[in-house]
Amino acid sequence: MGFAVRFLLPIALILGFLVTVPIWGGRYPTYLTIQIMLLVVFALGFNLLLGYTGLLSFGQAGFFAVGAYVSALILLQVPSLLLGIVGGVLAAGLVALVLGYLSVRLTEIYFSMLTLSFGMMIYSLVWRWRAVTGGDDGLTGVPRAPLDLLVVSIDLSDIMNYYYFVLVVTVAAVFLMYRITRSPLGLTLQAIRDSATRAAFVGIPVRRYRLYAFVIAGLYAGLAGAMLAPLERTVTPIYSHWIYSAEPILATLIGGIYVFAGPIVGAVLFIGIKEIIVRLTEHWMIWMGGIVIVLVLGFRGGVVGTILGWLDRDKETARAEEREPEAGE
């Protein structure tokens, strides 16, 4: 009973709400909800690295952009949505495998700086490789191609239909990530986060596990990017810039780093807050910056972590909120 009330009921309510958005909402709320879902996918992947493995990447926008550009390039040639998305995700995963192999040798600030430089390499490549990427103009006219499933072909050119495609993929991605964090892999990553030395001592190949996390984060960033291309119908180099890497970081921080639902709630709040502030004033960044500073100084558990901490101060949430780093990393 407790389980049903605490988990199944809220999930059913949220899903029910999401399914009806295109029915009662107009085009813009639908578009905005898609944006939120893409950021959920992007941030969940990012947080597998930060919250679960203890690695802060500043280059996630690079993988996002690889996903977006490859899916756009495929869709411009072959009008098959599935091919475009899968191609974009795989390309991002491949790039993450290569760059991750080099990155996971480092930790702490050095890891952050290396991922930043890799991300900016992708940015300058996208910017200058005009023949393929269209340079600063980007790629335009990306079709929202139909989804071919064996015999049926579903038309997604209307954003209302595309919404349901993104919803199904996002729900699947969230569920998969939940399973990953509860799997032996997820637990191993947390052990590495808490103390890499101890993890290595019990025989865990630390670098290899960090690479797993890196590639999964890259695949998720690529998936978010690949679904963005048909949504916006345009991809531009801005998606690969390090400033864009800050979006999943901010969303995750707002929601909470050490809680699974953190990046999900954070993505909703990040886009919601931005949407509200932009209506009131053009200066939304100062508010977002203020929120970040307050969160870092006072509420490092994020919104979810802080509320969980208030609700039941049991050992686990208290530890998640005020986790101190292990000595002797």
Next chain:
Amino acid sequence: MEIYLYQGLVGLTQAMYLWLLAAGLTIAFGVLKVLNFSHGALFMLGAYFALTFYSILGLNFWVSVFLSAACVALIGAVIERFFLRHIYQLELPFQLLLTFGLVLVIDDLVKMAWGRMFLVADVPGFLQGAVWIFGRPFPNYNLFILAVGIGVAIFIWLLFDKTWWGRKVRAAAWSREMSSTLGLDVPRTFTLVFMLAAALAAVGGALSIPMRPASPGLGEAMIVQAFIVTVIGGLGNIRGAFVGAILVGMLTSYSTMLFPLFELFLPYVLMALVLILRPEGILGGR
């Protein structure tokens, strides 16, 4: 042949801009152990303050640069006292995030105060014109930047290696606990060091205004440049930052001439190579 020598001189000028930009970042990291994402934003503030004093209020160039550095140093004191001081013991992601939050705040404050226009200043009268070097005209202002860069390097070297205060700073950087046990006012020292770092950023920004337009996106462009230079030199290594600046300046200058397609790309390659092969920087040692 002469064009290569000339391009080297251009690269050196570039290097001195990068050095002025990176010096404060690496000093702050070396002493406070916080990588300050908002260093680029402080550089940008330096540029805007100098523009205000020099172009808008019509003050003397030197006075403008000095006032700009003083204003940004004060802002630095506020940042250290009210924000950084509370995050020294936190984990790295939170430290980076706090200074990133400052970037967002400063960026919007700049937009509110100065608008979104690109602002440029005139080269001050006594530095106008050019001298003929290697068969080409080389702006006097570039020579001036070369001199300032070297002057700042000597100043920092004397300050940290030869003065009593520099000794105290190095002691505080080495061990906060030990230094405060011995009666050193560590919090005050940290505030002063961060003010110095902010002032250096501001001087870099102020001196860049005749060459590079100030715009609200300036800070974000500059901070990545500063990261490249400081990482190559080794985070917290002041001498390394000087060498790193020269390497990146030369690389940019020659690649602009020889393979312009990769001019943006190559500094990141150099940064990544240093991180992978020698994370502690080319000069080595922590």
